[in-house]
Amino acid sequence: MAVSPESKRKGFGGWLTEVGRSFFPSMGAREWRETLRGEPAPRPNPRMRVHSNSFWYHIRPRSLSEEATAWYYTMGLGWMSFFFFVLEAITGLVLMIYYSPSPNEAYATMTQIMNDVPLGGLMRNVHRLGAHFMVAVVILHMLRTYFTASYKAPRQFIWFTGMILLFMTLLLSFSGYLLPWDQLAFWAVTIGSSMADAAPGVGPAIGRLLRGGAEIGAGALLRFYLLHIFMLPMLTIIFISIHYYAVRKQEISPIHELFENKKPTKRKIPFLPDQVFFELAVIVVLTFAFIFINNFFWDAKLENHANALETPQHTQAPWYFFWLQGMLKLGDKIVWGLGIAGIIFGALFLLPYIDRNPSRRFKDRKFALAGGIVSLIVFIVVSYGGLPAFGIQKVGSNELAVSYVPVEGEGRVMEVPFDQVPQEKFVYKVYYDATKDAFVDGEFGVAEGPLPEALSPVFKEMLLELKHDVQKWAEYDVLFVRPTVTLTIEPWLYQQDTDAAGFSTAVDGILQKRVTLDMEWTTAGYDAEGNLVETPEKSRYTQYKFLNRNGVVHVGDTEPRN
Amino acid sequence: MTKNIAVSLLFTLATVALLGFIWFGQTNDRLAATNLRQDALQLEFGQRNYEQYCATCHGLAGEGQGPGNKAAPKLSDLQGRLGPGTEAFTRENGIQKKYGSLRNYVEAIIAYGKTGTAMPAWKLQGMRDDQIKAIASYVMSMQGGAVAPSALDSAKSWSATTEAGLPPTATPNEPPLDDPLAEAGKQTFNTYCISCHSKTDASGAGPGLAGLFGESGTKAFGTTLPNGNPVNDANVLDWIKNGGGGPGVGPDPQDGASYGVMPAQGQILSEDKILEVIAYLKTLTR
Numbered sequence: 055m056a057v058s059p060e061s062k063r064k065g066f067g068g069w070l071t072e073v074g075r076s077f078f079p080s081m082g083a084r085e086w087r088e089t090l091r092g093e094p095a096p097r098p099n100p101r102m103r104v105h106s107n108s109f110w111y112h113i114r115p116r117s118l119s120e121e122a123t124a125w126y127y128t129m130g131l132g133w134m135s136f137f138f139f140v141l142e143a144i145t146g147l148v149l150m151i152y153y154s155p156s157p158n159e160a161y162a163t164m165t166q167i168m169n170d171v172p173l174g175g176l177m178r179n180v181h182r183l184g185a186h187f188m189v190a191v192v193i194l195h196m197l198r199t200y201f202t203a204s205y206k207a208p209r210q211f212i213w214f215t216g217m218i219l220l221f222m223t224l225l226l227s228f229s230g231y232l233l234p235w236d237q238l239a240f241w242a243v244t245i246g247s248s249m250a251d252a253a254p255g256v257g258p259a260i261g262r263l264l265r266g267g268a269e270i271g272a273g274a275l276l277r278f279y280l281l282h283i284f285m286l287p288m289l290t291i292i293f294i295s296i297h298y299y300a301v302r303k304q305e306i307s308p309i310h311e312l313f314e315n316k317k318p319t320k321r322k323i324p325f326l327p328d329q330v331f332f333e334l335a336v337i338v339v340l341t342f343a344f345i346f347i348n349n350f351f352w353d354a355k356l357e358n359h360a361n362a363l364e365t366p367q368h369t370q371a372p373w374y375f376f377w378l379q380g381m382l383k384l385g386d387k388i389v390w391g392l393g394i395a396g397i398i399f400g401a402l403f404l405l406p407y408i409d410r411n412p413s414r415r416f417k418d419r420k421f422a423l424a425g426g427i428v429s430l431i432v433f434i435v436v437s438y439g440g441l442p443a444f445g446i447q448k449v450g451s452n453e454l455a456v457s458y459v460p461v462e463g464e465g466r467v468m469e470v471p472f473d474q475v476p477q478e479k480f481v482y483k484v485y486y487d488a489t490k491d492a493f494v495d496g497e498f499g500v501a502e503g504p505l506p507e508a509l510s511p512v513f514k515e516m517l518l519e520l521k522h523d524v525q526k527w528a529e530y531d532v533l534f535v536r537p538t539v540t541l542t543i544e545p546w547l548y549q550q551d552t553d554a555a556g557f558s559t560a561v562d563g564i565l566q567k568r569v570t571l572d573m574e575w576t577t578a579g580y581d582a583e584g585n586l587v588e589t590p591e592k593s594r595y596t597q598y599k600f601l602n603r604n605g606v607v608h609v610g611d612t613e614p615r616n
Numbered sequence: 617m618t619k620n621i622a623v624s625l626l627f628t629l630a631t632v633a634l635l636g637f638i639w640f641g642q643t644n645d646r647l648a649a650t651n652l653r654q655d656a657l658q659l660e661f662g663q664r665n666y667e668q669y670c671a672t673c674h675g676l677a678g679e680g681q682g683p684g685n686k687a688a689p690k691l692s693d694l695q696g697r698l699g700p701g702t703e704a705f706t707r708e709n710g711i712q713k714k715y716g717s718l719r720n721y722v723e724a725i726i727a728y729g730k731t732g733t734a735m736p737a738w739k740l741q742g743m744r745d746d747q748i749k750a751i752a753s754y755v756m757s758m759q760g761g762a763v764a765p766s767a768l769d770s771a772k773s774w775s776a777t778t779e780a781g782l783p784p785t786a787t788p789n790e791p792p793l794d795d796p797l798a799e800a801g802k803q804t805f806n807t808y809c810i811s812c813h814s815k816t817d818a819s820g821a822g823p824g825l826a827g828l829f830g831e832s833g834t835k836a837f838g839t840t841l842p843n844g845n846p847v848n849d850a851n852v853l854d855w856i857k858n859g860g861g862g863p864g865v866g867p868d869p870q871d872g873a874s875y876g877v878m879p880a881q882g883q884i885l886s887e888d889k890i891l892e893v894i895a896y897l898k899t900l901t902r
Binding site: 090092158159161162165172173176327328331332334335338339341342345346349358359 | 620635661745746747
């Protein structure tokens with residue numbers, strides 16, 4: 055490193071100066087002040103020395119062509135991807151302090167992070183949402199590169215490393231899925247790893263290597279943890295460095311090549327200070343926005359503890375694998391899940407060599423642009439078809455239970471605010487009246503008739519929706535005949551713990567509601583002799599309605615105490 | 617550039633202010649709300665676990681099997697019997713001294729059992745800490761007047777729910793049985809009975825059931841049930857349905873094991889289910 059004269063101080067001060075210089079090399083306080091004030095650079099320019107003396111600045115260019123930095127061109131998507139990677143790394147490190155990758159403890163440490171660690175819930179929210187955003191931004195970055203033909207010679211290699219980074223991003227996000235060890239984690243990864251099993255020949259071996267056994271268990275958790283925190287981030291850092299270096303070498307593709315009659319600009323903007331402060335502004339604004347969104351508008355859900363014996367109703371892969379899920383519904387697992395998906399990824403990797411058209415002009419790329427737009431639409435449609443709502447046979451009673459009182463999540467009943475739910479026990483009944491050949495509803499005991507005036511409109515609306523859904527499923531599901539559905543809402547009290555000394559905090563309890571959905575119906579089937587047999591069936595689902603952000607109701611209070 | 621610097625500075629300050637707001641102004645509310653949510657979830661989870669592991673002996677509403685050391689005690693009045701202010705709580709080496717609080721005591725008993733009684737050490741049987749904590753929460757919620765008003769209702773409803781869709785509990789190491797009746801019985805056995813009865817000679821809270829319908833009978837009681845009746849379908853059905861004790865219950869001279877009272881399952885299992893279990897018991901050989 056070139057050492058400038060004034061840094062030859064001795065002792066701790068000298069060391070400190072050296073350390074400072076390694077981050078901001080070759081620039082003293084005066085030079086920084088001039089830079090920040092926007093004064094013209096003196097000759098020789100000390101801001102250029104920074105790039106030759108520091109690794110961090112060395113991987114960035116000294117100056118960028120002005121047209122390449124236009125916001126509407128790159129939209130800063132590459133920088134944002136990198137920002138999200140760093141954000142994930144930082145929040146991930148914080149989470150790592152508390153997390154323990156063993157099936158017995160993982161879930162407990164998750165609840166600890168969410169409840170007991172100061173700002174732990176926020177860290178987890180940022181990490182989870184950041185992962186989704188990172189995938190989205192990387193995909194957008196790739197789309198931008200495709201549509202502006204930036205992958206063409208001489209930048210094929212940049213595209214290639216970018217594809218590897220897309221792959222890494224998907225793997226990073228997916229490997230993190232298992233770590234909370236809740237139902238979502240367990241079943242999403244079960245689906246994912248069974249996709250690996252489907253590959254002919256090596257498939258089962260890969261699946262086994264990934265899971266460390268036949269089933270997802272302690273081995274799988276440890277392997278996914280190591281992949282998530284060590285192996286994949288390491289590879290990603292290496293490929294980000296290569297990607298950045300390649301971009302610095304080949305420079306960002308110029309915008310004038312896209313149009314026929316646009317003159318190239320020779321003007322350049324210096325990296326220091328213009329570009330640096332632009333990038334700084336981007337990350338500062340993004341950080342703020344992210345903390346804001348995560349604190350006020352979004353919560354990463356933690357479902358129940360993973361349970362291999364209890365398959366949730368609608369198991370689904372993460373959103374960026376919906377397209378794969380959708381393709382698996384189209385036909386054979388091996389042909390669609392591996393063959394076609396493999397061809398798509400292979401084609402993307404080799405895109406610069408498949409698309410031999412040397413011109414970057416929009417005018418000359420009509421076929422490529424149209425193909426891109428069509429592929430994008432197909433991708434969205436197939437993803438939409440991959441949602442669990444499509445192409446899967448449904449059971450009326452299950453669907454009603456899942457949408458009104460699910461084991462996981464809120465459900466339609468819980469969406470009604472706590473204070474809008476009747477205070478006293480309330481029983482609502484929908485049943486089929488044979489004399490009228492229609493469904494009737496009403497308050498149980500009062501039977502059919504208009505609902506009480508005192509009910510809140512939100513609650514009433516939910517009841518009407520329930521009636522509508524019962525009718526719908528009775529029509530749609532041929533095995534859900536003449537259902538009688540009863541929804542009971544009753545107060546249910548939970549007394550708080552005794553305190554540390556063992557003294558009961560007695561009457562200060564939490565008022566809760568218990569919600570019960572009873573269903574009785576008839577199912578039809580044929581017995582061994584081929585006679586139509588109708589069997590009565592019934593089932594009951596219970597859920598406890600609890601307060602979340604509406605405030606705590608204490609015993610004796612009539613109004614929520616906020 | 618000046619604009620960028622200004623934006624950066626502004627948003628840095630805003631971020632710091634936001635974090636400060638979250639830390640000082642909002643954290644407690646949010647933590648309280650999350651805790652409340654988690655508490656309620658834990659209670660639901662605890663109820664499910666209680667019904668699976670504990671209700672067979674302690675009853676669906678914690679009503680217990682009646683007085684006596686061998687019987688599973690009533691749980692809905694723990695606060696009154698062992699809570700703060702009672703002799704058991706405050707005496708020298710009492711609950712307060714040893715465990716700090718009644719809740720800790722409940723957790724400890726669930727985890728490590730109680731020597732001299734049929735209460736198994738669930739932790740050693742593979743129950744996780746979060747399950748134990750959740751069950752303790754549910755047991756604590758039974759205390760005082762604050763009991764769920766219709767815990768018994770919910771308990772009854774639960775068997776209706778599970779009958780509609782009992783989760784498949786066959787362990788992967790056990791190949792399915794040919795007889796569908798016995799196979800169904802196996803799943804019921806694995807859910808309800810295995811917490812006390814093993815499928816071998818080994819005894820837990822109850823005797824091992826290997827060879828029950830065989831020529832020489834079980835290791836612990838031979839060819840009769842503990843109440844002296846011979847082993848046959850009708851007697852076993854009655855035994856499972858109504859439970860009971862008898863001369864055979866208590867410390868067993870043969871293997872030194874001591875068994876608790878067989879709790880009545882009639883309220884929890886329908887007769888069809890019990891008949892399935894009997895079909896399964898016939899497949900257990902020594």
